[in-house]
Amino acid sequence: MTTNLEQTIEEQFETLQILNVKGEIVNKSADPQLSDDELKELMKRMVYTRIWDQRAISLNRQGRLGFYAPVAGQEASMLASEFAMEKEDWLLPSYRDIPQMVWHGLPLVKTFLYSRGHFEGGKIPDDVYTLMPQIIIAAQCTQTAGVALGLKKRGKKNVAFTYFGDGATSQGDFYEGLNFAGAFNVPAVFISQNNRFAISVPVEKQSATKTLAQKAVAAGIKGIQVDGMDPLAVYAAAKNARERAINGEGPTLIETLTYRYGPHTMAGDDPTRYRTEDLDSEWELKDPLVRFRIYLENKGLWSKEIEDEVVETAKEDIKKALKEADQIPKQKVSDLINNMYENLPQNLQEQLEEYRKKESK
Template sequence: MFQILNEDGKIVNKDDMPDLSDDELKELMRRMVYTRILDQRSIALNRQGRLGFYAPTAGQEASQLGSHFALEKDDFILPGYRDVPQLIWHGLPLYQAFLFSKGHFHGNQMPEGVHALPPQIIIGAQYVQAAGVGLGLKMRGKKAVAITYTGDGGTSQGDFYEGMNFAGAYGANNIFIVQNNGFAISVPRDKQTAAKTLAQKAIAAGIEGIQVDGMDVLAVYAATKHARERAIAGEGPMLIETMTYRYGPHTMAGDDPTRYRSADLDSEWEKKDPLVRFRKFLEGKKLWSEEEENQVIEQAKEDIKEAIKKADQYPKQKVTDFISNMFEKLPNNLVEQMEEYKAKESK
């Protein structure tokens, strides 16, 4: 397993230490702290009924944000439903992320210049889509990649293999990330595959694969940067397995992780917390303080307060919106229905 920082925040792999400035290191920490607060507040907002679908992210910040930090603005993100933080840091306004959770169609409309698709709800489907985007980038001669994410459960889906096989066969500009948090909802990883690692599944597709400490933000960044450089140099796609852990439930839709995870396992992974580890590293370099962290926390809370207020006040969806968004030219049966609902909505 590729690692740069151990659990105590000490460098154990000097040769692969990424060339990041002090400001860049601090920005990485800022994003992780901000995203942890966003996760906590999103869970609270979900319980209040102000958000709809939500998949917790705490514990996976290094995997999500370390990989995103290695990207450029022109790169395309094809996220799974847990990967909203990457979209936000790629340019999706926070209020739109909340609208996505509420099921509002505007939450799926990427602003101009934000190269991303909406979060994919179908497990693994984003891998096939990413392969197509990656091939398109290659054919257009773009120095950009299409990156996609799934969990360990997604590797048991047919789309996972099909997407990687296609990308491998055509040498597409792709990075495939598997965030292995140990459980596909409640099914342990060893119950869904006999493979020793998930990274080795890259071999069948003829592409490079690597297993990375997903609680080590520097290792994830370095591996993703390497994968990006390979892809834009025409050396083909890469699969990165990040060994990570989601502290919360699979989603807020009724999953109870205490039914399939032990307190001892939770405790073991909490000692590997990506924020704690990176904080120790930065404090050792005198780059981070409690005061700076509190400033980030307060800023996150203020931003979230404003964003959820805007999302709450956003115009409600109408049936006519769904009809008009689906078709450029309405079929006859929907023309009739459109008029019917227009009349209802005007009352």
């Protein structure tokens, strides 16, 4: 039974929406007032990423990529929030958040090498402020609190952004990260992409709370729930959270209500076993690309010709990056041993010499 106090708390977390499914502005006061060029750039990134996602799925099925977590449906949640970041803000992604890394500056070829498990995929350029994708669920939450504390101590006017799914909010690291961030009032933005299923477990079975955003209350930080299929709402929430952070007003937890159209990963997950066709159809009507396309077309900023050009650019970029990845020498066991230690212990030194002999044949 919900108590009066619980109901009062839940009522504070109404979903922020600016652009409805018909591509209409329904909340003018919250409109972030992006310029025409910014609106077009955000749409280009979303279309580009949808094409990239389709190609990555195909490459995975061909055996040309390794681990891959599909992103279709989550483009607004991912890209509109990253769009609010500055170049020297830090990004701490999960395994699904590869698009944010690329739009934050990581070369596309690195993502293919990362998927293949090649060590070159983990060599991040010095001018790209991102950590590697975190596989351990919610571990990036505690890391984000630490990175943000470092930024604060150094007097940087930058923020640490992190992404995780709804399932991560059931992990201890999530609570520890938020609590630490709140206690030290660090410049951090925690983005929970609630796509409703932690692999196969529906969010309703993960938590008794009506929203995930209200979990911020216990940490003493700001929480907000947004329509994660609405690029304008996501951007507005992320931008406001960043401004609060650099102004010393503390961290923010953003819950984006979104949906992944594909499986959890390409490693054998079958979403038809735990999702209904009716639910899939319901969320397809909320597609972020569709509503944003309508909005831009009505403003005279978008056309089929522009979109076709973006699609072709994406295909060409992917082709070039894949060719470059294919030309990288395959990783050897000796590489693995050398990369793990600066000074090898005796037993690994012996193994290294053994494998070098095998690899030279």
